[in-house]
Amino acid sequence: MDYQTLNNSLEIPQIGLGVWRAPNEDAAKAVEWALKAGYRLIDTAAAYKNEDGVGQGIRNSGVPREEIFVTTKLWNSDQGYESTHQAFNDSLEKLGLDYVDLYLIHWPVAGKYKDSWKAMEEIYASGKAKAIGVSNFHQHHLEDLLADAKVKPVLDQIEIHPTLTQEPLRNYLKSIDVAVEAWSPLGQGTILNNPVLVEIGKAHQKTAAQVIIRWHLQNEIIVIPKSVHEQRIQENFDVFDFELSAEEIQKINGLNINERLGADPDNFNF
Numbered sequence: 080m081d082y083q084t085l086n087n088s089l090e091i092p093q094i095g096l097g098v099w100r101a102p103n104e105d106a107a108k109a110v111e112w113a114l115k116a117g118y119r120l121i122d123t124a125a126a127y128k129n130e131d132g133v134g135q136g137i138r139n140s141g142v143p144r145e146e147i148f149v150t151t152k153l154w155n156s157d158q159g160y161e162s163t164h165q166a167f168n169d170s171l172e173k174l175g176l177d178y179v180d181l182y183l184i185h186w187p188v189a190g191k192y193k194d195s196w197k198a199m200e201e202i203y204a205s206g207k208a209k210a211i212g213v214s215n216f217h218q219h220h221l222e223d224l225l226a227d228a229k230v231k232p233v234l235d236q237i238e239i240h241p242t243l244t245q246e247p248l249r250n251y252l253k254s255i256d257v258a259v260e261a262w263s264p265l266g267q268g269t270i271l272n273n274p275v276l277v278e279i280g281k282a283h284q285k286t287a288a289q290v291i292i293r294w295h296l297q298n299e300i301i302v303i304p305k306s307v308h309e310q311r312i313q314e315n316f317d318v319f320d321f322e323l324s325a326e327e328i329q330k331i332n333g334l335n336i337n338e339r340l341g342a343d344p345d346n347f348n349f
């Protein structure tokens with residue numbers, strides 16, 4: 080397993096399991112399989128309504144809590160100073176944990192995210208979140224947040240995959256020492272038949288999914304592929320025994336068409 084060091088010195092595993100759209104029971108099984116396969120990072124959110132299942136999976140795995148990096152997120156309707164504190168306590172209770180490793184603002188809700196951040200800074204100071212960060216923040220959202228923030232976000236979790244490579248935002252994040260984490264890293268499964276990815280995979284006896292995950296890793300992007308199938312969970316983690324050449328990375332970069340699968344953070348209505 081490779082780790083990245085965040086700007087507050089916390090170490091984060093480079094690969095984790097995402098559990099969006101996995102109901103509690105599926106999430107519990109997926110988390111247990113992932114931890115047994117060697118994953119040490121789990122990405123959930125209050126909005127996924129499966130924090131109970133994630134907590135169950137962690138307990139069922141038998142892996143010590145301190146070895147696991149747990150991320151959860153503040154939902155949009157809970158943003159604001161008081162409600163952020165309340166939502167965080169609810170998340171801890173559902174997870175059955177006394178701290179999380181990372182708490183994220185899920186989306187930059189206009190007029191609210193600064194008040195939410197103030198509460199998150201207090202949560203961080205209390206030690207109940209070992210790190211705090213953001214998700215779906217464009218450069219201008221971060222510049223606005225940083226103008227008043229006492230604590231810098233450790234990372235920005237954004238949509239990235241070979242058809243949406245987000246190089247300008249990644250370069251900005253690097254320049255301010257905020258780590259990059261990719262959501263929908265496999266393009267929600269829609270790009271796994273892409274001939275360029277399949278062909279590169281053949282050369283390494285790997286699948287397109289493994290090639291994409293490797294591409295994220297070699298670009299220093301933290302990556303959280305989701306699956307509720309044990310064999311795929313194992314496959315997505317079996318990426319530490321090969322390396323893409325510079326030419327292969329360039330070919331994959333060339334698949335970028337700036338196409339979002341999710342909402343644009345400047346234009347969302349949820």
Ligand SMILES: NC(=O)c1ccc[n+]([C@@H]2O[C@H](COP(=O)([O-])OP(=O)(O)OC[C@H]3O[C@@H](n4cnc5c(N)ncnc54)[C@H](OP(=O)(O)O)[C@@H]3O)[C@@H](O)[C@H]2O)c1
Nearest residue numbers: 097098099262263264265266267268288304305306307311
């Ligand atoms: N911050 C945000 O706003 C935000 C937004 C979206 C997602 N996320 C996070 O990012 C995580 C990952 O993104 P995602 O779930 O949208 O999509 P993803 O990881 O890009 O793709 C998941 C899809 O690919 C399939 N899949 C996974 N591994 C596969 C393999 N080896 N071979 C074939 N198919 C495979 C999965 O199916 P099965 O499950 O049936 O195997 C699922 O349909 C989420 O779970 C969530 O934790 C965050």
